[in-house]
Amino acid sequence: MASRSRDPARTRDKILTQATREFANKGFDGARVDGIALRCKLSKNMLYYYFKSKEGLFVAVLERMYEKLRSQQKDLAVRASDPVVALEQLVHHTFNAFLENPEAIRLMNEENRHKGRHIRQSRRMRELYNPLVETIRFILKRGHEDGVFRADVDPASIYLTLASLCYHYLSNQYTLEVALGVDLGSKKARDAWLSHIVELLKSFCALPNEASDAEKTPERKVVRRVARVRA
């Protein structure tokens, strides 16, 4: 069984993979159905056989992308940590998920240009993101109980904040580099930006009268708190 040729599941998957690349690189309109077929080394008719149109294929690509992206954010695993460490890890996971899935960014941009008409119909989306917001709520609550976070921090705002900072840096890398005359693509620059995001969120969530010297030495942040893991 699974004789390499005549393997519908594999064929379907190959189409989705190549379609993702094509749609991400060239956008919905720029993408060519023939181009995708060529990448797959398949007849174009296969795309119409499995997905009924170019748009149907695009929707399938989008849903698959979201599924993959969210699975890499690993937010549930983060709940066990100390609140501050958890926040840091969530930022890192989110940034890395975007970094390792550049197609996801292109596809989300494309979907927003279409005012979200494809995704709006999919209730899978909310199912996917609900646990993430709940995780943040959990982290913030525990942080407040531990006496390191303020009480009145809104979880959705926090996600919006960290997502914006992770996403835009990568999404608009090229125009930002030209405008600001800086390098953003190197690992060094990315690590610096990640630290910046973490510091920004920490200073925002922190109790106003918290110790003053700690926030000025981001290098020591992980070491300082890693012992405090609970549960």
Added chain:
Amino acid sequence: MASRSRDPARTRDKILTQATREFANKGFDGARVDGIALRCKLSKNMLYYYFKSKEGLFVAVLERMYEKLRSQQKDLAVRASDPVVALEQLVHHTFNAFLENPEAIRLMNEENRHKGRHIRQSRRMRELYNPLVETIRFILKRGHEDGVFRADVDPASIYLTLASLCYHYLSNQYTLEVALGVDLGSKKARDAWLSHIVELLKSFCALPNEASDAEKTPERKVVRRVARVRA
């Protein structure tokens, strides 16, 4: 003179205006040269007469868009204010510039999908953004002298931060709304987000040991500081 018909400057401008709409709505590949000509109620050949190709037209649209966008950020006017007020105003101007120019967001996304190949050649870009970074540097320096900001804040990071937070909220509005199940389009929601950005930046730039009660009542922020305007 300026006989309405046979007015090259006006014709050129009309083409750019309509091309901006078309490119923003449909992307470079999705945009149709015939469509733009139709919007202008002009013969398609006019587009090739003034700009030599579809790509040439796109570049012209991009440069015009950046010029307009930057002119609305009004960063120089902001230098006169108290540092904290100046920061607030810069955030407001930036957000409103994006809000009032939705095409700009689409076009920048498009340009980033092309890895910035059109804009990279234009040195006008850096000329445009240099004064903005300098303004931020100026604000931060004065804020430090006034004893309200830390010393070691990087101006480019601050711009990157506020731009990310303004841009992504608007750029990815639709997918974010579906994912988080919240409304982002209403004036109320936008104002709340603007306040959030300002608070975030203030808490990041603030001296660690600054008075604790002030940061918890954002409503009073402008009133508190408006008397301190200098020179």
Added chain:
DNA sequence: GTTGCTGTTGACCGTCTGGTCAATACGGGG
């Protein structure tokens, strides 16, 4: 008024594109 430059147009073209149809290979079940 005619010459000449510039702005403007209708008609046209080669190519590409999303999509369809009928036909064909494959492989498991009887």
Added chain:
DNA sequence: CCCCGTATTGACCAGACGGTCAACAGCAAC
């Protein structure tokens, strides 16, 4: 071994698309 549903394909189409050409209209100068 043959049958039948499923997977896969080659050939084709009608329309759209970016781009070109030659011709034309308006205006200023002489």
